[in-house]
Amino acid sequence: KAKETGKGRYMVFSPSFLQTFNDRVNVEKYLREAIKKEEFVLHYQPQVSLKTGKIVGFESLIRWNSPVLGLVSPLSFVKVAEDSRLIVPIGEWVLLRSCSFAKGLHDQGIGDYKISVNISVVQLVQDEFVDMVIRILDETGLNPIYLELEITESIIIESFDIVIPKLEFMKRLGVQIALDDFGTGYSSLSYLQQMPITTLKIDRTFIEQVPIEEDKRSLARAIVLIGRRMGLVVVAEGVETRRQLDYVKQAKCDVIQGYLISKPLKDEEAIDLIHSQRVFDI
Ligand code: C2E
Ligand code: MG
Ligand code: MG
Numbered sequence: 001k002a003k004e005t006g007k008g009r010y011m012v013f014s015p016s017f018l019q020t021f022n023d024r025v026n027v028e029k030y031l032r033e034a035i036k037k038e039e040f041v042l043h044y045q046p047q048v049s050l051k052t053g054k055i056v057g058f059e060s061l062i063r064w065n066s067p068v069l070g071l072v073s074p075l076s077f078v079k080v081a082e083d084s085r086l087i088v089p090i091g092e093w094v095l096l097r098s099c100s101f102a103k104g105l106h107d108q109g110i111g112d113y114k115i116s117v118n119i120s121v122v123q124l125v126q127d128e129f130v131d132m133v134i135r136i137l138d139e140t141g142l143n144p145i146y147l148e149l150e151i152t153e154s155i156i157i158e159s160f161d162i163v164i165p166k167l168e169f170m171k172r173l174g175v176q177i178a179l180d181d182f183g184t185g186y187s188s189l190s191y192l193q194q195m196p197i198t199t200l201k202i203d204r205t206f207i208e209q210v211p212i213e214e215d216k217r218s219l220a221r222a223i224v225l226i227g228r229r230m231g232l233v234v235v236a237e238g239v240e241t242r243r244q245l246d247y248v249k250q251a252k253c254d255v256i257q258g259y260l261i262s263k264p265l266k267d268e269e270a271i272d273l274i275h276s277q278r279v280f281d282i
């Protein structure tokens with residue numbers, strides 16, 4: 001804990017705080033350099049239709065290839081990037097790269113796949129957010145119907161009035177809006193109804209429990225039902241086993257994503273997978 005002394009001219013920190021503080025400052029410093037040196041990479045995880053067994057799109061997931069820290073998971077740096085607002089330039093880079101990747105696939109005649117991009121609330125509340133998305137769609141030439149923005153429930157509830165009109169605008173452009181990690185936040189069903197979303201991603205924790213907990217299983221089934229009734233595309237994330245697949249299929253999910261299909265792939269690997277024209281046995 002920091003303690004103010006005198007007239008707040010300097011701060012006294014406890015050793016444990018200093019430790020954490022230094023770590024954060026260091027990560028922040030490295031992140032700043034990482035932006036300049038383009039140390040970030042995107043991996044793409046396929047999403048497969050449960051109707052056809054074919055890939056319908058990819059979620060782009062950031063990794064940080066740090067010369068100091070090695071390959072760093074977004075779970076370790078996205079929060080720091082949000083707190084320091086570095087997520088704004090990083091997120092813009094992610095969006096640009098993701099749209100270019102999808103447009104590249106379209107242009108090479110490889111296929112018209114959708115690209116899903118995770119968006120942080122820190123980006124979304126920026127005045128320039130909508131203009132930035134439009135500019136990137138324009139620059140890359142990607143048809144907006146192939147872009148999906150993934151946002152979390154907490155994002156929307158924290159800044160409902162600022163965020164909803166922006167999402168509505170994006171949706172009118174044809175951009176898809178997915179509610180990510182659904183079921184882990186605090187939103188009530190009445191919120192859900194007011195959100196301009198097109199896709200519901202059921203959180204992995206519900207899928208994980210499939211073979212074990214009957215309660216969670218019923219919950220997962222109820223969520224799918226609600227999503228479908230609302231006319232949303234329902235995606236099950238984190239499907240790892242055949243049993244989970246059978247379950248979400250029976251529950252009438254539309255799309256699955258998870259290690260059973262594939263882990264997130266480097267771009268060449270993703271392109272190879274598409275070229276193989278694989279139809280998954282679902
Ligand atoms: P998310 O958006 O919910 O992404 C799904 C996460 O689940 C990914 O972790 C993915 O690799 C992992 N996953 C996929 N299938 C399975 C599975 O079958 N089993 C298990 N155990 N895990 C699976 P990842 O790549 O580590 O990303 C973690 C989180 O970091 C993401 O969760 C998202 O919230 C955030 N994130 C990733 N990339 C970005 C980004 O570009 N911008 C922002 N703002 N956040 C990002
Ligand atoms: Mg996501
Ligand atoms: Mg998710």
Ligand code: MG
Pocket residue numbers: 181203204
């Ligand atoms: Mg998740």
